[in-house]
Amino acid sequence: GDSVTQMEGPVTLSEEAFLTINCTYTATGYPSLFWYVQYPGEGLQLLLKATKADDKGSNKGFEATYRKETTSFHLEKGSVQVSDSAVYFCALSADRGSTLGRLYFGRGTQLTVWP
Amino acid sequence: DAGVIQSPRHEVTEMGQEVTLRCKPISGHDYLFWYRQTMMRGLELLIYFNNNVPIDDSGMPEDRFSAKMPNASFSTLKIQPSEPRDSAVYFCASSLGGGHTQYFGPGTRLTVL
Numbered sequence: 001g002d003s004v005t006q007m008e009g010p011v012t013l014s015e016e017a018f019l020t021i022n023c024t025y026t027a028t029g030y031p032s033l034f035w036y037v038q039y040p041g042e043g044l045q046l047l048l049k050a051t052k053a054d055d056k057g058s059n060k061g062f063e064a065t066y067r068k069e070t071t072s073f074h075l076e077k078g079s080v081q082v083s084d085s086a087v088y089f090c091a092l093s094a095d096r097g098s099t100l101g102r103l104y105f106g107r108g109t110q111l112t113v114w115p
Numbered sequence: 116d117a118g119v120i121q122s123p124r125h126e127v128t129e130m131g132q133e134v135t136l137r138c139k140p141i142s143g144h145d146y147l148f149w150y151r152q153t154m155m156r157g158l159e160l161l162i163y164f165n166n167n168v169p170i171d172d173s174g175m176p177e178d179r180f181s182a183k184m185p186n187a188s189f190s191t192l193k194i195q196p197s198e199p200r201d202s203a204v205y206f207c208a209s210s211l212g213g214g215h216t217q218y219f220g221p222g223t224r225l226t227v228l
Binding site: 034042044102105 | 165
């Protein structure tokens with residue numbers, strides 16, 4: 001079935017370091033891919049998304065490219081800030097079948113950025 | 116714009132009591148989702164609705180859990196009787212169309228003593 005695997009955390013970085021959080025997926029058809037972010041004490045909120053192969057989603061300095069050949073959607077940021085400390089979730093949407101409508105989330109990766 | 120509204124934000128109850136969590140989705144959204152988040156199990160989808168009709172409730176852990184959506188602007192998740200292992204943060208989310216961006220509420224933190 002459809003699923004998402006993202007790198008285990010926690011990830012700890014110094015401010016201005018480069019960030020990569022790996023995400024790979026298994027899906028039939030052509031899913032859309034998402035990154036959500038959850039700040040402490042809050043619900044998840046959309047960070048970026050891509051709806052077809054080779055699309056690049058971007059927001060707030062974060063980027064991810066939909067790679068169908070490697071079934072990946074890795075999250076990157078060139079220079080992290082303390083305010084980026086949060087939990088990041090990779091997700092995919094089913095585009096067909098009985099599970100149409102739902103998102104499949106990864107386990108989440110805790111990012112802590114130190115000044 | 117009002118986002119997804121959940122109430123209460125915090126609930127502390129004793130084992131055996133009935134708990135009702137409430138959700139108001141974003142106006143016009145046709146999908147509504149209930150999730151549970153714990154440190155041990157992460158984010159779990161419990162049930163979701165399309166146009167007020169339950170589509171998949173396979174994530175509901177036991178018969179003690181039930182969810183309803185009597186109209187497009189309101190849903191409830193009920194636990195009866197509650198148990199300490201039900202302690203978690205419960206999120207409601209809504210979306211316009213299936214497979215599209217889900218908008219999450221702030222969550223209800225449930226503690227069962």
